[in-house]
Amino acid sequence: xxxxxxxxxxxxxxxxxxxxxxxxxxxxxxxxxxxxxxxxxxxxxxxxxxxxxxxxxxxxxxxxxxxxxxx
Numbered sequence: 001x002x003x004x005x006x007x008x009x010x011x012x013x014x015x016x017x018x019x020x021x022x023x024x025x026x027x028x029x030x031x032x033x034x035x036x037x038x039x040x041x042x043x044x045x046x047x048x049x050x051x052x053x054x055x056x057x058x059x060x061x062x063x064x065x066x067x068x069x070x071x
Contacts, residue, residue, distance in 0.1 A: 003051035006063035010048040017041035017048075 020041040023029045029037060047053045056062065 001050070001052050004056045004062040004064060005047065005051045005053055006065060009053075009063040010051060013044040013048045017044040 020029070020037045024034050024038060051064075053061075
């Protein structure tokens with residue numbers, strides 16, 4: 001599994017997941033919406049941890065910086 005997520009992409013996903021968790025913990029989101037958002041937040045955390053987004057792969061998208069290889 002080749003990583004395809006850059007640092008900023010990972011940071012944005014973690015922050016978004018934390019916002020959802022805080023909204024849920026404070027009771028601002030409830031019910032079905034809360035369940036869906038918590039699942040998405042979990043996916044964001046997992047993809048950030050592995051630096052791999054399965055949705056980027058088929059489209060060849062990568063937010064990682066290219067390494068300059070001088071050969």
